[in-house]
Amino acid sequence: MANPILHFHGAAGSVTGSCFLLESGDTRILIDCGMFQGSKSEKELNYKPFPFEPSRIDAVLLTHAHIDHSGLLPKLANAGYAGPIFATAATIDLCTIMLQDSGHIQESEVRQLNRRNRRRARETVEPVYTADDARRMLPQFIAVEYGEWRETVGGVKFRYWNAGHLMGSASIEVEAPGADGATRSLFSGDVGASNKLFENLPRAPSDVDYLICESTYGDREREEYALKDRRDRLREVVATSNSPSGVLLIPSFAVERTQEVLTDLVALMDEGEVPRCPIMIDSPLASRATEAFKKHAADLGHGKAFLRALNAQNVRFTETAEQSKALDLVRGFHIIIAASGMCEAGRIRHRLKNWLWRPECTVLFVGFQAAGTLGRILQEGATDIRIQGEEIHVCARMATLDAYSGHADASELDAWVAEREPIRNAVFLVHGEERAREAMSARLSKQVSAKVVCPSLDDAYELSPAGARLIEDTRPARIKPVVPGKPDWNNDYQRFVLDLSDRLKSVADEKGRAVVLRRLRRALDPDEVSAAEGRRDGNVDHGS
Numbered sequence: 001m002a003n004p005i006l007h008f009h010g011a012a013g014s015v016t017g018s019c020f021l022l023e024s025g026d027t028r029i030l031i032d033c034g035m036f037q038g039s040k041s042e043k044e045l046n047y048k049p050f051p052f053e054p055s056r057i058d059a060v061l062l063t064h065a066h067i068d069h070s071g072l073l074p075k076l077a078n079a080g081y082a083g084p085i086f087a088t089a090a091t092i093d094l095c096t097i098m099l100q101d102s103g104h105i106q107e108s109e110v111r112q113l114n115r116r117n118r119r120r121a122r123e124t125v126e127p128v129y130t131a132d133d134a135r136r137m138l139p140q141f142i143a144v145e146y147g148e149w150r151e152t153v154g155g156v157k158f159r160y161w162n163a164g165h166l167m168g169s170a171s172i173e174v175e176a177p178g179a180d181g182a183t184r185s186l187f188s189g190d191v192g193a194s195n196k197l198f199e200n201l202p203r204a205p206s207d208v209d210y211l212i213c214e215s216t217y218g219d220r221e222r223e224e225y226a227l228k229d230r231r232d233r234l235r236e237v238v239a240t241s242n243s244p245s246g247v248l249l250i251p252s253f254a255v256e257r258t259q260e261v262l263t264d265l266v267a268l269m270d271e272g273e274v275p276r277c278p279i280m281i282d283s284p285l286a287s288r289a290t291e292a293f294k295k296h297a298a299d300l301g302h303g304k305a306f307l308r309a310l311n312a313q314n315v316r317f318t319e320t321a322e323q324s325k326a327l328d329l330v331r332g333f334h335i336i337i338a339a340s341g342m343c344e345a346g347r348i349r350h351r352l353k354n355w356l357w358r359p360e361c362t363v364l365f366v367g368f369q370a371a372g373t374l375g376r377i378l379q380e381g382a383t384d385i386r387i388q389g390e391e392i393h394v395c396a397r398m399a400t401l402d403a404y405s406g407h408a409d410a411s412e413l414d415a416w417v418a419e420r421e422p423i424r425n426a427v428f429l430v431h432g433e434e435r436a437r438e439a440m441s442a443r444l445s446k447q448v449s450a451k452v453v454c455p456s457l458d459d460a461y462e463l464s465p466a467g468a469r470l471i472e473d474t475r476p477a478r479i480k481p482v483v484p485g486k487p488d489w490n491n492d493y494q495r496f497v498l499d500l501s502d503r504l505k506s507v508a509d510e511k512g513r514a515v516v517l518r519r520l521r522r523a524l525d526p527d528e529v530s531a532a533e534g535r536r537d538g539n540v541d542h543g544s
Contacts, residue, residue, distance in 0.1 A: 001025045003178040004463045005471065006185070006210075008455040009051055010034055011431040014042060015216050015370050016068040018431060020187065021052055024176035027154025028052070030060045031172060031187050031212075035071025035102070035128075037344060039372030045478060046072065046128045051458055055080035059152040062087040063189030064169035065094035065255065071102055074129040077137035086150065088160060089143040090168025090299075093292045094255055096138055101254075101285040103131035105345055116389075146170070164192025164202035165406045166256050167296060171204045180465045185210040190431065191408040191416050195225050197260045198293075198300040202408070202416060209424045210463055211450070213417060215432030216368060216407040218440030225403035231264050231273070237364055237399050238265070238274045242333050246360035249396075251348045251375055253341035253367055254286035257404055259293050259306060261337060261366055266309035275333075279315045282324055282338035282347045287317045318347075328354045341367045343374035352378075353387045361396035366404040371433060414443060423450040426468040430455065 004024045010017030010032070017036035022029045036042040054076050062085055063069055073085060073095075087095065106127035114124040144150055144160050151157045155177045160170040172187045186208045192199050225233065241248040252258045258281060269276045281287065290310065297303035309315065318324045324347050327336060338348040352374075355361040369376035377385060383394050408416060417427065427450050429437045441452045453468060455461070457479060461468040507513045 001177060001179050002462075003180065003465075004176045004183050004185075005460055006212075006428075006463055006468075007052070007458065007460045008428070008430065009458060010036065011068070011214075012455045012457045012459065013434060013437070014038060015368065015431055015433060016042065017045065017072075018063070018069045019072070020212065020430075021057075022156075022174060022176060022185070024156050024178065025154055027152065027156050027176075028057050029152065029156055029158075029174065029176075030057050030076075031174070032063055032069045032189075033060060033072045033076050034069040035067050037068055037342065037373070038370040041479060042372070046075075047125075048478060050076070050079060051475075051478060053080075055082075057081050057083060058154065059083055059156075060085040061158055061172050061174070061187075062091060062095075063163065063172060063187065064166045065091045065098055066166060066190070066253075067098060067102055069189070070095055070099065072128070074099055074103060074133040074137050077140065078129060078133055083140070084142045084152075085137075085140045086142050086144050086158070088146070088168040088170055090292070090296050091170070092141045092143055092168075093295065094166075094168060094289060095141065097285065097288045097292060098255060099134035099138075100131045101288070103127070103129050103134040107131065109345065159205075161204045162200060162202065163189045163204075164196060164199040165190040166192075167198065167293065167300065169199075171202070173205055173208070176463075178463070183210065183463050183465075184208045185212065185463065186420065188213045188416075190214050190216070190406065191413060192406060193222070193408050194412055195227070195230065195403060196406065197227070197263060197302050198256065198306070200301070204416070204420060206420050207422055208420060209465075210426055210428065210468070211417065211420055211423050212428045212430055213413070214407070215413065215429045215437045215440045217405070217409040218413060218429070218432050218436035219438075220410055220436070222402050222405065222409045230401075230403040231268055233401055233403065234261075234264055235268050235273045237362070237401060238268070238335070241362035241364075241397075241399075242275065242277075243360050244333060245331070246333050246362070247330075247355055248333075248335045248362050248364060249348070249351050249355060250335065250337045250364045250366060251341055251343050251352075252286075252337050252339060254283045254339040255289045256293070256406065257341060257367055258283065258286045258337050258339070259290060260404055262315065263302065263306045263309045265335065266312045266315065267305060269312075269314070270308075276314055277332070278330065278334040279312075280327055280330075280334060280336045281315070281317045282327060282336050282351065284319055285339055285346075286337070287319060290317075324350070327351065341375070342369050343378065349374070349387055353390065353392065356385070356392050356394050356396045359395040359397075363396050363398050365398070365400045366402075368402075368405055368407065410440065410443075413440065414447065417444060418447065421448065423448055425463070425465070426451045426453050426461075428453050428455055428461075428468075 007021040010019030018032040018034040020031040036045045110127045157175045159173045163169040163171045268274045339346040437454045444452045460471040
């Protein structure tokens with residue numbers, strides 16, 4: 001039997017699309033099957049065929065329910081995978097909700113896009129999968145307990161550990177047979193921060209051969225926020241946002257982040273720290289996810305406070321599109337928590353479209369904003385943006401409170417890795433943008449004896465007792481290595497369109513605007529412009 005081979009088919013150079021394929025002899029195990037988010041170039045990977053044959057996968061091990069880890073499971077099933085998907089019971093409850101919601105969002109967005117495409121005589125597109133596709137694959141889930149060894153075909157064994165990142169989240173220990181004995185690998189999933197409201201501290205084994213570790217916050221430290229400190233900071237944001245005609249918009253991941261922020265807001269109001277005002281949860285997914293959290297409330301830290309928040313008289317959940325649209329008519333200061341957390345889809349985009357141009361609006365980011373997303377663009381201070389084809393001048397105030405992030409920061413990641421020692425062969429850094437991975441790699445190289453590796457998308461490594469060996473791949477890359485985790489040409493194009501609009505508005509008259517456009521056409525196609533000008537001049541001479 002040959003040594004195991006590990007393929008990095010996602011979250012390699014970016015924070016989305018988590019997907020790792022472990023081959024052990026004839027056995028193929030997939031760890032996560034996440035959706036790509038961020039720039040349009042990355043999102044296009046969701047539509048491309050998988051870089052492996054789905055029907056040949058023997059089992060899927062899912063770390064947690066977030067869409068960047070689970071979001072392509074329905075596509076995997078549609079492509080021929082009919083085997084088991086192992087996950088904790090809480091993860092299955094959340095996936096039951098989230099995957100159907102993901103399919104519904106795709107159907108809705110594709111309908112809107114196809115309406116525009118038909119008007120422009122462009123080809124129509126299909127969603128990656130539908131809500132019905134998601135429902136059909138749900139029977140493939142099999143629940144596992146933390147700490148319980150399970151075995152798949154080919155003698156591959158695995159065990160789940162509480163990652164402390166999200167309800168039901170896990171790090172997964174995998175033992176795979178090989179030519180030189182069994183190889184023990186640990187897939188971190190997403191490692192939770194030490195200040196999570198609902199989660200326990202992350203746990204995982206030590207003494208492994210290979211560690212596949214996330215690096216989302218590998219280059220940054222959050223402020224130390226105990227619960228009181230975090231609520232004090234939230235109180236300050238609410239206080240500075242409170243105006244008679246204002247709103248506090250909180251783009252939030254619908255699962256757990258929304259529930260944490262809501263619990264803190266209601267606690268502050270109950271304690272008289274901030275005035276009681278309407279709190280609107282504008283996300284059908286958040287409403288359904290909240291029911292899953294209620295089901296598991298007894299297992300959550302601060303579960304009683306969460307249940308009190310749900311029963312607060314000033315908390316409202318919008319369900320229908322009509323209820324959501326009615327939020328634009330609300331008068332007086334209010335707070336809206338809406339998905340998605342990175343402002344890439346969902347109802348938050350409608351709320352931003354209605355409020356970003358008003359100075360009485362504050363937008364509070366409570367989670368990581370990936371490069372190329374609208375959330376990141378706003379967070380970095382954009383003054384003009386486009387939403388659904390409309391230009392908006394940004395007058396709203398931006399604020400960030402990263403105490404709610406579900407990810408361990410740099411020092412917490414370092415400590416978590418140190419607790420896994422001895423790590424005999426290699427640490428693979430994944431699920432992080434280039435700068436985060438480089439910073440974490442530089443630190444770990446001085447702290448651990450194992451080699452630190454930063455794989456690229458679709459890289460494959462042989463996991464031998466002597467160390468990891470990169471396997472050359474002659475297949476064309478699915479995406480250029482420089483693209484993942486960075487803004488792409490679509491972001492540059494949007495910026496160019498806005499800059500061109502500003503330039504034309506600044507020109508005093510029609511003649512000046514014509515000169516700007518003629519210069520632009522000359523830059524795009526100098527030969528065609530010269531010929532056109534020649535024809536025009538010839539016509540003028542003839543007419544004279």
